[in-house]
Amino acid sequence: MFDFDSYIRLLREDPKTIVLPEGTDPRVIEAASRLLAGNFLQPILIGEEDAVWEAAQEAGYNIRGAKILTPSTYEKMDEMVEQFCEIRAKKGMTQEKAREILKDPNYFGTMLIKMGEYDSLLGGVMHSVIDTIKPALEIIGTKEGNNLVSSCIGLVRPRATGDSEVIVLGDCALNIKPTEDELVEIAHETANCARDFGIDPKIAFLSYSTHGSGKGPDVDRMCNAANKFAEKYPHMESIGEVQFDAAVSPAVAATKCPGSEIAGHTNTFIFPDLSAGNIGYKIARYLGNFEAFGPILLGLNAPINTLSRECSASEVYHMSILTAAMLGHRDHSKDS
Numbered sequence: 001m002f003d004f005d006s007y008i009r010l011l012r013e014d015p016k017t018i019v020l021p022e023g024t025d026p027r028v029i030e031a032a033s034r035l036l037a038g039n040f041l042q043p044i045l046i047g048e049e050d051a052v053w054e055a056a057q058e059a060g061y062n063i064r065g066a067k068i069l070t071p072s073t074y075e076k077m078d079e080m081v082e083q084f085c086e087i088r089a090k091k092g093m094t095q096e097k098a099r100e101i102l103k104d105p106n107y108f109g110t111m112l113i114k115m116g117e118y119d120s121l122l123g124g125v126m127h128s129v130i131d132t133i134k135p136a137l138e139i140i141g142t143k144e145g146n147n148l149v150s151s152c153i154g155l156v157r158p159r160a161t162g163d164s165e166v167i168v169l170g171d172c173a174l175n176i177k178p179t180e181d182e183l184v185e186i187a188h189e190t191a192n193c194a195r196d197f198g199i200d201p202k203i204a205f206l207s208y209s210t211h212g213s214g215k216g217p218d219v220d221r222m223c224n225a226a227n228k229f230a231e232k233y234p235h236m237e238s239i240g241e242v243q244f245d246a247a248v249s250p251a252v253a254a255t256k257c258p259g260s261e262i263a264g265h266t267n268t269f270i271f272p273d274l275s276a277g278n279i280g281y282k283i284a285r286y287l288g289n290f291e292a293f294g295p296i297l298l299g300l301n302a303p304i305n306t307l308s309r310e311c312s313a314s315e316v317y318h319m320s321i322l323t324a325a326m327l328g329h330r331d332h333s334k335d336s
């Protein structure tokens with residue numbers, strides 16, 4: 001089950017750094033203050049130095065010990081501009097344009113990761129997901145063996161028994177209408193992330209149809225994706241296309257897909273498109289009393305994540321740790 005303390009233990013054994021590009025946001029400051037007090041993950045705050053200290057004072061949090069970086073005074077800016085121009089040469093990047101773009105804390109922060117100055121990055125607190133994701137796509141790109149970057153959300157809530165209920169949902173933030181093959185990749189990556197959350201993934205390819213009960217191109221797309229996935233990963237437990245009720249309720253599953261061992265018991269949900277995924281996770285978060293971790297970027301070649309602008313300081317704190325520990329220390333040999 002989801003064991004947050006294990007991530008903190010990992011970071012104590014092998015300390016990491018995390019870049020927080022929105023250094024003046026009070027939630028980022030609160031999270032940074034907690035990280036500094038814990039002494040296991042060094043936050044790097046981006047912003048004008050005076051503005052960050054002022055924001056910390058206003059928010060009432062002690063961030064002594066935090067490193068603050070400002071694009072306009074960064075000592076390695078010439079080197080950064082050079083590297084950024086090389087990376088974006090195919091798009092005709094000039095030094096002048098690069099200097100302008102790198103004033104943006106998300107581009108600046110992402111380049112710090114690319115240059116190997118720091119280990120991980122978490123954004124999306126003040127900026128939209130697109131603002132955080134675009135620099136990552138343009139500068140970092142897809143990791144070897146993957147065809148696309150996608151995302152998932154981990155949702156966690158306490159159970160009466162004292163442990164946590166964990167479900168993982170993909171893609172809720174990035175790919176607007178994934179193809180069948182993209183859905184297969186999203187499901188595979190989301191399932192690997194579910195393992196990182198400590199659950200044994202049981203994957204449902206969601207639809208408004210269960211095994212042909214409904215018709216339409218979106219039903220066909222989910223059905224074909226589910227079949228392709230099952231063929232490619234026969235050792236992984238999956239079902240689809242399936243409606244959400246049959247995916248999570250054993251009683252409904254008994255009627256809608258009798259004979260399936262995992263229907264009614266799935267915990268890793270693959271949505272047909274971004275509208276469904278984004279709306280779905282927010283319904284769970286706001287009406288289902290879940291804490292949200294993510295969007296966690298999947299298939300990206302560096303530990304960079306984003307949040308929703310309505311995240312809490314606690315989510316910034318927890319996601320900082322997850323980003324640095326879970327992705328930064330991930331044992332990819334467990335991926336299957």
Ligand SMILES: CC(C)(COP(=O)(O)OP(=O)(O)OC[C@H]1O[C@@H](n2cnc3c(N)ncnc32)[C@H](O)[C@@H]1OP(=O)(O)O)[C@@H](O)C(=O)NCCC(=O)NCCS
Nearest residue numbers: 129130133137138142147148149150172173174175176278
């Ligand atoms: C993410 C998103 C902005 C990318 O849009 P896009 O129009 O493809 O962007 P661009 O064409 O400018 O692509 C930028 C780069 O990212 C790459 N890219 C885009 N999507 C990618 C993906 N899913 N995986 C890997 N690379 C991707 C492109 O190939 C391009 O690379 P290049 O510039 O080196 O050639 C777009 O998919 C989007 O708007 N998604 C919805 C995000 C959203 O609104 N979320 C809701 C709230 S969470």
Ligand SMILES: CC(=O)OP(=O)(O)O
Nearest residue numbers: 129173307308309310
């Ligand atoms: C993930 C997401 O929906 O982000 P935001 O709420 O910032 O749009």
